[in-house]
Amino acid sequence: MRKHRLMTPGPSPVPEETLLELAQPMFHHRTAEFEAILRQVLIDLKYVFDTQNDVLILTSSGTGAMESAVVNMVPRGGKAIVLAAGRFGERWSEIAAAFGIEVVLVQVSPGQSVQPTQLVSALRAHPDVAAVFATLCETSTGAGHDIAAFGDIVSKTPAILVVDAISGGGAMECRTDGWGVDVLVTGSQKALMMPPGLAFVTVSGKAWARAEQFNPQAFYFDLGKMRQKISVPDTPFTSAHTLIKALGTSLGKIRQEGIEQVWSRHRRLAAACRAGIRALGLELFAQQPADAVTTVTVPRNLDVSKLLARLVERFGIKLVGGQDELKGRIFRIAHMGYMDEFDIMGTISALELVLAELEWKLEPGRAVAETQRVLASPDGR
């Protein structure tokens, strides 16, 4: 008997009710029934993203939604600032390059977060940029960003603020309208508790005004074309409508809990996880850690591949290591979406047991106690 525990930064676990929805008989998408479902899903997405802006649903992974933001906000030959704290921040640059957009890259070392002052300097040096691309939670390093501060800075300029909230959205506090995020990009397979296949883009009035100024290098990812259909509501091309219907079930769970409560749950779980990790004698990799994923520095004397393999074998816990140059240097514990206190205590406990087996020096139970202490405290610290 083996249970599976997916503590990975996407895909993340999907509630059983949502899975069962996916097994329902196929239905047609151009019907009054589906229109009603889509209408409710759009309302719920606005609630989750804390916005009154338009929300568009794309049938693609998160990267497709990132591309849609790039090509609809910046024309070929235009210029943009990219704030990159890792592989996913860098993806903004790669997309821009593919479409002939000049990039001003503000990059920090892995584990660091881009600071608001760096954005101020970049904007001062390049006041002609069309957009600023940022990342809520840099999944590859576990670094979080102060999007509220970025929004405050960019909203005073003609530039469009685009935020990749693919792994952060629905987990970490993110007030799209309150913080002045013009375009927020999210994927389905993270904190929204869905399989991959859908992505979401919110578009502010300022962003729509920008999109109207030029013909995008886009067809499938043409946001203007999608906008024409949202009043129905409909999508210009066949959407993954069975995923949209199932998304309704997952969003219903978020609505029931309340988005503020969902954010504070993630905050508590992240704090408890970090406390447990420190009590294990391990170090956190991110200086300004995001609440969606905890990244741990691998100490020299620990065989991380053995650690990750044993966690799978013994407890069905799937964690992931680092990618690219971070391979072997970090491992990551995701706590996004369908995740509760039990999952965190269990994971820290499993880490204790397996680390002890690997002859890592620790006192059994101490890290779990630290995790409990945080979960028991009223302010989750």
Add this chain to the structure above:
Amino acid sequence: MRKHRLMTPGPSPVPEETLLELAQPMFHHRTAEFEAILRQVLIDLKYVFDTQNDVLILTSSGTGAMESAVVNMVPRGGKAIVLAAGRFGERWSEIAAAFGIEVVLVQVSPGQSVQPTQLVSALRAHPDVAAVFATLCETSTGAGHDIAAFGDIVSKTPAILVVDAISGGGAMECRTDGWGVDVLVTGSQKALMMPPGLAFVTVSGKAWARAEQFNPQAFYFDLGKMRQKISVPDTPFTSAHTLIKALGTSLGKIRQEGIEQVWSRHRRLAAACRAGIRALGLELFAQQPADAVTTVTVPRNLDVSKLLARLVERFGIKLVGGQDELKGRIFRIAHMGYMDEFDIMGTISALELVLAELEWKLEPGRAVAETQRVLASPDGR
């Protein structure tokens, strides 16, 4: 008690085994288990598309795969022939226009099919085109195309033959390699018996050589980037991996029946459906009908919206009408994928009953008898 019968040209019914697969617990995509699943799915897709060429899996609807074919086969400023027999053929032109590609449009009236001689003339007048874009089954009109003849013509030129087999692939005979199709594009939600969300692109050696000549106006749809990962096998971005796993179940059914048998089943069902329609005193709209969908001309004295509504109310049979300028002029009966003789006999019988109620002159049972006659005949005519 109401059963649902989706006789629509996408989405089409999904086998129960495949639906149940979609309700399985979430799993991680970067594992040996999923690699093995993906490897088998790629083998099965090659079998279904009758090709030894590379097959790439996209997380998008069919239109996304069409875009990938356009931007990877023709550079900005390049020129292409589009053979259009309806709305989906025209989509090739719209995509090309969005990316600054000059289009030589060879268009026929709705209900007609583009003839090979028209392609010969177009190629003679424009020998410098980079590609020819065609459609196996024009879903909007039910017209089929002689792809074998197109392949014969284009293979003698430096142009790339790209075929939209979104609604035809897996239903109608289509010998990718035998007919010289360089790029074949398909979606999951038609004859492959899956929900929407995945699309497929096959790429020949000639097509890869073309793609290597220039940087595509693409990031998410960059085929070269996907090619780098297929030997793993993997995808450059998070794929809709739960759909890919479930696709394995649907493809397994096709393999079990045999692709030649699947094609001949569709041929028989289409012939039986057409015979039934004619015996109802109705006219077929397509001159060269495709075997994936039968399109019927709406006679002046028939209220088609009433007909379609009653079929849903009474039998749960969902057919669709025409789109754009064909609205009210045609209705369409899809018989693609998870569809058998019972479904066709039942649909013709339901049409007989409802048409009689709408005071359409007919002899009850005669059309069903015609359908049976075709199904009973050894050569299905």
